[in-house]
Amino acid sequence: MVPLVEGFARACIQVxxxxxxxxMPMMKDPLKYKNRTRFCTVDWGxxxxxxxxxxxxxxxxxxxxxxxxxxxxxxTYEVGxxxxxxxxxxxxxxxxxxxxxKEPIERYIDRWATNGRAEVLEMLARSHGE
Numbered sequence: 001m002v003p004l005v006e007g008f009a010r011a012c013i014q015v016x017x018x019x020x021x022x023x024m025p026m027m028k029d030p031l032k033y034k035n036r037t038r039f040c041t042v043d044w045g046x047x048x049x050x051x052x053x054x055x056x057x058x059x060x061x062x063x064x065x066x067x068x069x070x071x072x073x074x075x076t077y078e079v080g081x082x083x084x085x086x087x088x089x090x091x092x093x094x095x096x097x098x099x100x101x102k103e104p105i106e107r108y109i110d111r112w113a114t115n116g117r118a119e120v121l122e123m124l125a126r127s128h129g130e
Contacts, residue, residue: 001025001079005046005088012048012095020055021095022047029080043111047076048095066105073097073104080110 008023015021024045030037047055051071065074073096077084084092093104 001082002085002088005084006091008046009088009091009095013091016099018048018096019050019053020048022055027080042080043078044080045076045078046092047074047078048092049074049076050096051100066107069105072102073100075104075106077106077108078110079108 004025005023008021012018012021022045024043027042027044028039029042031040032038049055049065049069050073051069054065054069055076075092075095089106093106096104
């Protein structure tokens with residue numbers, strides 16, 4: 001993942017008027033149910049928002065933002081248990097830095113762990129008559 005995220009960051013840095021950008025590769029997560037493993041598509045991505053700009057998830061879900069994102073850049077990591085290295089975090093923090101010099105807000109979210117996994121398990125149980 002590192003080369004992909006690094007390339008995303010380097011490309012974004014080259015666009016000084018960038019308002020929003022996201023990297024969302026399709027990822028699969030193994031889910032065990034009744035001694036079988038199924039692979040489910042999960043939300044995984046890195047989102048950049050300039051001050052006052054916000055992302056809506058492509059699936060239609062609204063991503064909530066802290067109040068001070070109205071005047072600070074926001075980096076949102078929806079990356080499960082994976083964490084970028086210090087060097088990669090520094091590179092990502094450089095997106096929009098020339099135009100908006102305050103430190104960005106950085107936050108980690110995991111909708112798959114909090115909602116998605118449970119919803120898929122519930123759907124599998126219903127389809128098996130449980």
